[in-house]
Amino acid sequence: MAIREAACDLINYINRSPSPYHAVAEAIQILKKVGYQRLDETADWNLAPGGMYYLTRNASTLIAFALGEKFTPGNGCQLIGAHTDSPCLRVKQRSKHASVGYGLVKCECYGGGIWATWFDRDLKLAGKVIVRGKDNKLTSRLAHIDRPILHVPTLAIHLDRSVNEAFKFNKEEQLIPVLRMVEKELEGEKKVTGVEKQQQPFTKHHDSKLIGLLSDHLGCQGDDIVGFDLCLADSMPAGLAGLDEEFLMAPRQDNLVNAWAGTEALAKHSPAGSSTAAVLCLYDHEEVGSQSAHGAGTQLTNLVLERICGNNTGLLAKCISKSFLLSADQVHAVHPNYVSKHEANFQPAINGGVTMKHNSNQRYATTAMGAAQLRELARRNEIPLQEVMVRNDSPCGSTIGPIISAKTALRTVDLGCPQLSMHSIREMGGAKDPYHAVSLYKAFYEQFAAIDAETCDENCDGASTFI
Numbered sequence: 421m422a423i424r425e426a427a428c429d430l431i432n433y434i435n436r437s438p439s440p441y442h443a444v445a446e447a448i449q450i451l452k453k454v455g456y457q458r459l460d461e462t463a464d465w466n467l468a469p470g471g472m473y474y475l476t477r478n479a480s481t482l483i484a485f486a487l488g489e490k491f492t493p494g495n496g497c498q499l500i501g502a503h504t505d506s507p508c509l510r511v512k513q514r515s516k517h518a519s520v521g522y523g524l525v526k527c528e529c530y531g532g533g534i535w536a537t538w539f540d541r542d543l544k545l546a547g548k549v550i551v552r553g554k555d556n557k558l559t560s561r562l563a564h565i566d567r568p569i570l571h572v573p574t575l576a577i578h579l580d581r582s583v584n585e586a587f588k589f590n591k592e593e594q595l596i597p598v599l600r601m602v603e604k605e606l607e608g609e610k611k612v613t614g615v616e617k618q619q620q621p622f623t624k625h626h627d628s629k630l631i632g633l634l635s636d637h638l639g640c641q642g643d644d645i646v647g648f649d650l651c652l653a654d655s656m657p658a659g660l661a662g663l664d665e666e667f668l669m670a671p672r673q674d675n676l677v678n679a680w681a682g683t684e685a686l687a688k689h690s691p692a693g694s695s696t697a698a699v700l701c702l703y704d705h706e707e708v709g710s711q712s713a714h715g716a717g718t719q720l721t722n723l724v725l726e727r728i729c730g731n732n733t734g735l736l737a738k739c740i741s742k743s744f745l746l747s748a749d750q751v752h753a754v755h756p757n758y759v760s761k762h763e764a765n766f767q768p769a770i771n772g773g774v775t776m777k778h779n780s781n782q783r784y785a786t787t788a789m790g791a792a793q794l795r796e797l798a799r800r801n802e803i804p805l806q807e808v809m810v811r812n813d814s815p816c817g818s819t820i821g822p823i824i825s826a827k828t829a830l831r832t833v834d835l836g837c838p839q840l841s842m843h844s845i846r847e848m849g850g851a852k853d854p855y856h857a858v859s860l861y862k863a864f865y866e867q868f869a870a871i872d873a874e875t876c877d878e879n880c881d882g883a884s885t886f887i
């Protein structure tokens with residue numbers, strides 16, 4: 421895969437993935453093309469060596485795995501974890517709102533976004549809609565209204581001369597996107613309050629034209645819509661930029677870069693000749709702490725590993741002790757205008773490759789041995805690998821690595837691609853790093869078991885040697 425081809429594939433993935441649900445659906449498309457089969461969690465699994473499988477939770481979390489052709493239960497796994505969610509505005513469960521002739525859509529702030537960047541953007545809408553069918557069955561449908569229908573206007577500088585010193589706004593009252601002009605029709609509606617309001621059907625709590633747009637899009641009746649989880653997103657497509665097109669300008673690079681690179685690496689990995697399992701875990705809810713049934717704090721990872729090991733506690737423990745997790749999430753590249761914010765010995769460069777994260781306070785789960793082994797993997801494959809630590813006087817982010825490793829006892833390295841403007845509506849990354857990431861993650865799936873067996877002695881971080 422050429423460097424530019426990788427960047428373009430990622431751009432397509434990001435453009436088609438404005439919500440966690442779409443990120444999972446697109447990853448499934450990539451995996452299905454190479455033969456991955458869906459597993460039903462409610463049924464028995466008849467897993468076969470050489471088999472390639474996936475399952476989802478809430479349609480926003482995906483676990484996929486390929487069992488090596490020589491895999492037997494109790495052997496180890498190489499896991500890559502990433503997340504599918506990003507900070508965004510989400511339509512409130514009751515969103516109808518009108519003000520001085522405008523119809524607006526009340527939204528909830530999801531995660532720690534730089535909300536100022538959501539002003540004066542042409543916003544689109546995407547996510548999951550729950551539709552009731554004729555047989556009363558509830559179906560989860562994906563919706564992607566791929567055109568600018570919403571906009572949060574700023575207040576003119578003439579009405580706020582202090583705006584360039586401090587752009588302040590109230591997230592409840594001033595971050596409400598405009599949908600349309602309503603010519604007083606919504607405002608003129610009979611005011612329904614109290615118990616009567618509580619008992620109104622779901623659709624009555626939203627602008628009728630918004631419901632009409634969704635039902636037309638999905639080919640259902642408006643009244644069939646009985647629930648949704650809808651994200652707002654910038655309608656401007658992702659693309660390459662910079663004088664030599666060395667930059668990737670795209671929303672949600674945190675963390676669709678790694679969700680995509682992990683999926684590509686798994687799709688390109690062949691279970692032929694392997695005696696271990698390659699596992700990909702794409703979790704929802706990282707941006708709000710990962711503590712949910714389908715966040716990285718879920719038991720789902722353990723449950724899946726248990727089933728890979730045949731529900732045998734002894735075999736699961738053996739498997740875990742031989743396994744290794746790459747927790748892949750984006751990294752702050754050194755910022756040209758804020759160099760002093762970065763530890764002088766660690767200044768991750770855009771296009772300098774995947775960056776390994778260290779923090780002895782366990783904001784990242786990388787260990788000394790894991791780091792040494794990963795350096796060896798990168799060295800053998802001539803793949804660039806950068807490293808980062810934060811300044812002692814700087815706050816440090818965290819990610820899914822410490823959460824999963826605490827929950828599962830997996831040896832873990834935290835890493836990711838460097839980028840700027842993290843959590844802005846539009847982020848800035850490198851056009852070459854997606855290629856570097858796929859190369860490293862594929863090498864991890866294919867070679868890490870051998871490197872682990874070769875480099876670990878019997879005291880290797882408490883884990884026995886690989887098989």
Ligand SMILES: [Zn+2]
Pocket residue numbers: 503674675706749750819
């Ligand atoms: Zn992230």
